[in-house]
Amino acid sequence: MPALSDTRALLFARFAEESLNVRDEDGFRGLVRQHVQPLLPHATLLAAIGRVHFDHLQILHIVDVDYPQPFLESLPRVFRVNERPAFARWLSTRSAVVLDTGSDEVPMSEQERAEVEVIGNGRLVIHGVPDLSGYMGSFLSFAQVPRDIPADDARMVVNLLCPHLHAALCRLPQPLTKDDAVLGNLTQIEKQLLGLLAAGRTNAEIAKLRGKSPDTIRNQLYKLFDKLNVGSRAEAVSLLLASKTLSDIRID
Incomplete structure (x- = not known):
């Protein structure tokens, strides 16, 4: 299991402190750009709030950080677990999952593989907080994570980031549904x-x-x-x- 270096530990401590100050979507985006990027280099982040159940994810609200607009407009609002083995892997392990079209470590559906290729340029890291009560869960998708970052390292960092990002998302004003x-x-x-x-x-x-x-x-x-x-x-x-x-x- 990899460990944070002293430098990255300080960066993480600063991120955790700053995450407590997030009160709106611009603040969330600023947190990701200024404090998440140094810990996990990536091109874009999709952060979704919704109802995360054992068999599906229903998206209620999305906060994107530099995500392609055409993809956001076509994004389904319900993801079925039985149609997405990589998503099912995350739900079953409750841990970050690295999706890489150049690796067979994590099985993917054709739809998932196409999304990873187009949006992630071949590599995504996903995680979130499942909420089986149906109240409020989160789903995070970090796109275009460089392949020179080992999978174990990417998983470790995202596992550390996720609870703080989830808490920040839950504090954001949510539009009425x-x-x-x-x-x-x-x-x-x-x-x-x-x-x-x-x-x-x-x-x-x-x-x-x-x-x-x-x-x-x-x-x-x-x-x-x-x-x-x-x-x-x-x-x-x-x-x-x-x-x-x-x-x-x-x-x-």
């Missing part, structure tokens, strides 16, 4: 029902707490699910946990 708009239009009763669902209450318990019949609660939940365009209690709660508009809702 379509789900946020729907949640923001819920009635007070619907918000209360959603909070009770998030607390794990059964229909019978909700009925008792609200002084209503179980049939009434069942009908109210059907209407709530229809409004949220979800098919289950778990999906409804997942929307609540990911929401930026209902952070003050009571869950009890």
Whole structure:
């Protein structure tokens, strides 16, 4: 396992300190250009915030650092694990993965190989923070990492950088999504029902707490699910946990 030299350890300490001061996207880009580049030379970085589940990544927001605009415009918003073996490797190992078209170390789909060739000029390093609760995860893709940097060294550096970059991303103001708009239009009763669902209450318990019949609660939940365009209690709660508009809702 490689180790940081004294010089790089000082650079990393400065990066970690400066990462705490990031408050907007320009600040994040400045952090990457000034403090990540010396630790891991690369051409571009794609940083995505979204819901990282065991079987897919749903991108909610992207902060790019010098990424090609045409690629960003064509980037899918959902990545399926069963279609992307390299992505699956990252999720299963919870560690940085080096994708290199000149190496067979990490299996890639044809789509992944094409992306690495076009965007990464043959080499990408990916990592992030999976979030199986569906609340907020991150995905980082460092493109065009020079091949003279050993894979073990690149993995070590990205593993160290990732938690700090993830924390910085989570502090950024996030634009409202379509789900946020729907949640923001819920009635007070619907918000209360959603909070009770998030607390794990059964229909019978909700009925008792609200002084209503179980049939009434069942009908109210059907209407709530229809409004949220979800098919289950778990999906409804997942929307609540990911929401930026209902952070003050009571869950009890």
